[in-house]
Amino acid sequence: MYEVWFAVRYLHLISAAVLLGGAILLASDSPPVFSGGSRVQLAVAYERTFWMVAGLLTVTGVSNLGLKGAGLLGVDTRWGRVLLIKLVVVLLFLAFSLVRTTFISQCAVRTGDDLEPRSRVLTTLSALYVMTAMVMCGVLWLGLGLAHGRY
């Protein structure tokens, strides 16, 4: 039972780390490692990975809750309210991610390899990934607090 719990939690954290790391890489604009067109293609690959890993994050997240058993406190406790906040933030983040993915698809279809590094398209792309990274850091903060009894 402990091994199952450990594996589920490990997969959950690894998945989050992959998505957060990719978002930070794409948010970074300096120094310009990739050409404009390459950044868009990298973003397309990230979006594909994001949606595959999002499923893994969801199923391991719910499994984590199930494995807590009676330790899963209700909304009448601070822990329970923080869990509810985390679930709501995840819902909003997934909705935002569809907007981001659709925007990246537009970039892939409508732009070529000659995107200027400071063009509005690439600046917006960076901003979207900055927001992605920030939200993920926030959700990780809440999750670690829930796991380690901070609430």
Place this chain on the structure above:
Amino acid sequence: MDATDRTLPLATLRTCTFTVLLAAILHARGGLVDALALSNTALGITAFVTLWTTTWVSTRYGERQIRSRAESSVDALGWTVVAGGLDGALVWCAIVIGAVLSALVRGGLEDRAPVSLLSVPPVLVFALPVGGIVAYAAGAVVGAFYGVIELVLDAGSRRLWCLVAEPGPDDVAETPPVVGSFKAM
């Protein structure tokens, strides 16, 4: 995968938000612990993978219809409702088939008289269509909910693109339709 193919993002969005929303509602009402106690890790993962698979199949069907037939956002919403209904029916089929297989296997493992194979067809003949119709209707309602949400999100993405791609020294102005969505704006 084509950058414009929205099947994976939409299928995963629908499956994940449905699961998380269900967990949030149960948690808010104080029923999450009891609900999770009915299952275990293996069953939960199987249920999620099954839901994701049926959602992927129905989403792909819906997106193909939207690409080839939808002329407006109302058409796109309609096909999303149909895809939701299809998903509901597929989930019901998976539940019935899973329950029948589980009963057959359990009968054999417990070393008692196995469940008669002759009893399986009547169960399938009655349970599948009757429950399937109800499941289709329920799925269609969920599909309508997601269709509206996704139209709003797509409009947001379109608006963002229009703001970004306005004429400037470095950019080319275009007003594209949402990629993978209906043909005309």
